[in-house]
Amino acid sequence: MDEEQRARRWFLAVWAIVTVVKIAIAARLPLFVDEAFYWQEGRHLAAAYSDLPGLTAWLTRLGTDIGGHQVLAVRAPFLLMAALLPWLVARSAAHWFGAAVGWQAALLVVLMPLSGTLGLLALPDVPMALATVLCADAGARLLREVDAMSATELAIGLMLGALSHYRFIGVIGVGLLALLWLPEGRKVLRDPRVWVALAVGVLAWAPLLAWNLEYADAGLRFQLLDRHPWSFHGDGFRFVVVQAAMATPLLFWAMLVVCLRGIRSDGSADAAWRYFALLGAVSTLGFFVLGFFADNERVSFHWPLPGYLALLVVVPLLLREWSPARRRATWGLAALGAVLMLGYYVAVSLPGLRLQVAGSKYYPENFAGWSALATEVRDVQAALPEGTVLLADNFKTGAELGFALGEADIPVLDHPLNRKHGRAPQLQLWGLHHDGARDVPTLLVVGATDVKFSALLAHYQQLCRIVGPLPPPRVVNIDHGARRFLLFALPAEREQGECITPVVANIDVPAAGARVDRRFRVGGWAVKDVVGVAKVEVLLDGRVVVVASDAGANEWLRGFLKDASRDPRMPRVQFTAEVDAGAVPTGRHWLGLRVTGGDGSVETWAEQPVEIR
Template sequence: MQDVKRAQRTFLLLWTVVTAIKLLIAARLPLFVDEAFYWQEGQHFAAAYSDLPGLTAWMTRLGTEIGGQHVLALRAPFLLLAALLPWLITHIASRWFGEAVGWRAGSLVVLMPLAGSLGILALPDVPMAFATVLCLDAGARLLREIDAASAAELALGLTIGALSHYRFIGVIGVGMIALALLPQGRRVLRDPRVWVALALGIAAWAPLVAWNLENADAGLRFQLVDRHPWAFQSTGWWFLVVQAGLVTPLLFFALIQVFVRSFRTGDGMPAQWRYFGLLGGVSTLGFFLLGFFADVERVSFHWPLPGYLPLLIAVPALLREWPRGLRIATWVLSGAGLLMVLGYYLVLSTPQWREQFAAEKFYPANFAGWEELTAAVREEQARLAPGTTLLADNFKSGAELGFALDNARIAVLDHPLNQKHGRAPQLRLWKLESDGSRNAPALLVVGSGDVQYKSLLEYYHQLCKKVGPLPPPRVVNVDHGHQRFLLFALPAEKSKGPCTLPAFAWIDTPESKASTGRKFQVAGWAFKDGVGLKGVEILLDGKPVAKARYGLPSGGTAAYWKISTDPYHPAVGFSAAVDLTAAKPGRHWLGLRLHGRDGSVEDWSEQPLDLAE
């Protein structure tokens, strides 16, 4: 009894503290681009969408209808489901392994980083994980006794899962395999009540099937064909390293042990243990194998979570056999892992901390800059003529601005990102995909970081063909320009003439993150298609510190940027002697201010520089 009470108190304390922290973070964290698009889908109510079934969008709509246009309101339904998840696991584990194991299983769900951070973002993984737990609970109960209540719970779980994500098909398949491998499971699969539940679950896929039939299987092709190379990739081995880190190493090893033990047939092994182990282990193994052939460009580390949840149910029973020191280390590592993940979200939600990631490969661009962009757009809209429309160059900016401005009808240009993320068909259905033509003035918002730098000049040329010559832009640099937006005030009619594009630049020396003395040379190149540049200033922490000699020979620049139309090639190099004797030692940010011959002034992205004592 003391053991049960201690486990219960631990669970209640962990659940309360972690839930409170998640609420605080969710209220501060900028909207992730996928969340913004799900909000936009929710504002165009439908049974299914190009990228997902309908439930995620419906939940965002429910949150904002009740709580208003705020990130916490949008995320509230997801936070609620995620908060219920540990309680469900506790209930299931208590039934089969005792109350103490149940409370500890719930605590592990709270502490495991992948599960403990669930709900902070409004993503389909939340209802899908909830549906998975309902199905595994129903399956375990059916193994003991087939009754109408368990069959109804199975039908509910299958329905929620079908409305959550295409990936839930894998959960269904693994569940059928797990039942088929058990004698009791084969008995379950022969019962008509179970097949009625399966039929109801299958019926829940009808909206998604109908959408695909009406739209040439666009959603299905994106999820199963377009986004995956379906060719062997040796990087699949990283799955083990990444998952061990996200689950925490000792807990990951415990999950593997639960799976291995599920193959035992003797030693009084409960059928439920074998069921949970097979359900979770086969799913996790499947994702491991899939990683050698599937999409590795987009985030996929969260995919195995539905497989971990069944395994977690039996982990506390397994840990009883481990030495005390190892048990303590497992709990401590799990807690430390969760703190790291929540800390990362906290950093992302604090602009002053987030900018420290600028110039790093893992800079969180999809969370950054939306408030600054919205403020700049509002200022430009107030300055421009009444009736000026808003036009975004891709779905990210369109959805994020849509949420911030409470406008789900912002038109979007055709963009590689729309295709890459499966959003182009949906934008066309909403009649929000623009070809650039217009009959009113427009404010065009361009995310310059949404195209690889080597392809950016070609993209700008294509943009110019769509909307006409680009006027001098207002540049919105966030986090030293590592999130960068350009705002163009376009006339009512598409004008003709040569393309004038935003400026391009590069600092050859010093290199990014270089350590220098107080006096050093800055050299590089810069050009501006259509009109050229008349000067370059060197900036330190946003303030001019030197005027560069511009117009130096730089033949390699024109050779690389073959389609450039700057009339001053190859004389587009610059050099400057910088004296920072009065500057404080330590980290500074080196930048450029580019003066165009058309009167434009553009601040280029900054790079870190370390000044010696």
């Protein structure tokens, strides 16, 4: 009784604190790109979409219809589901292993970073996790006795999962394998009430199946074929290491031990214990193997979460076998992981902290810059003719800018990102795929940092082919250019003549983050199609400190730009300058460029940090 009360008090305290912290973060954290697109889907209600079943979009619509057009309202249904999840785990674990184990399992769900941060983002993993726990609990109850209540719980879980994500097919397969593995499970599968529940779950896939049948299996092909290389790659090792970090090392080890015991069990163990262990083992180890062959470009660290949730039901029993010191270390590392993960989201939600990591690989670009971009777009729109159409170059910009402006129908140009993320078919269905033709003034918003740097010039040239000659852009550098957008005010009719692309430039010396003396050399290159570059000014903290001079040819640049540059001075595009920073204090400063084209246009390039000693 003392253990149960202690576990209950710890869970209630930690759950309440974490829930309040998550709500506070969710209210400030800018929308992640995928969240913005799900919001956009929610403004175009349908039974299913190109990238997902319908539930995630429906939930974003429900949240904003009730709570208004704000970030927290988009996430509110997901926060509620995430808050409910550990209570369901507690209920399931307590039913089989006692109340103390139930509260401990629920506390692990709150503390493990992967599950504890659920709901902060409006993502399909939240309802899918809830569906997984419902199905796992129903399956365990059916092992003891097949009754209408358990079969109903199974049907609800299967429906919720089918409406959440394509990946839930894997959860269903794992559950069936676990039941077939156990003699008690094979008996369960002979009961007609279970098959009725399975039939209800199958019917829930009908909207997604109908969508794919109507649109040439576009969604299935993306999820199963297009996004995966299906060839061996060594990143699978990194995937396992990331899992150990995201679950925290000792807790990760405990779950692996439970997996192995579940597989090796000779049948003497309790059926429910074996069932939860097998669910987690097949799912988790399956995803570890999949990590060597599947998509390694997009975020995938959350894939094994359904298996972990099943394992956490049993893990408290294993922890009782460990020494007190080892148990305390496990709980301590899990708590530290939760604090660090929540701390990361706090940092991302604060503009000042985002600015500190600008220019580094840790910069959270998919969260950053959208409100600032919306402000710039409104300013430009105010000076343009009435009826000017807003046009985005890719789905990311269209969705995020759409949410910031409250416009869910911003048309989007063809872009590799639209296809890479499986959003192109949906944009086509909404009539938002834009071919570049126009008969009204248009403000084109281009995400320069959404394109690989070596392909940036080719991307500008492709824009020229789609929309015609580009006027000088209004450059929007956010966080010193870590996020960079170009705004082009296009006339109603496509102009004729050569297309002058925006500047593409780079500072080669000094390297970003380098420590430099008060007098240091700056070297780099700058190109601009058709008209070339007339002047390069070096900026320090936004102020011009020196005008660069010609430094000769750069033959290497031809290959880097894939011989795409039509700069008339190519390859003589290298510049150099000597900077005297004697008047500035020591410490971190921002080095940038202001480039004047041969046509008189002026563009400010992205900045990079240097440490002046």
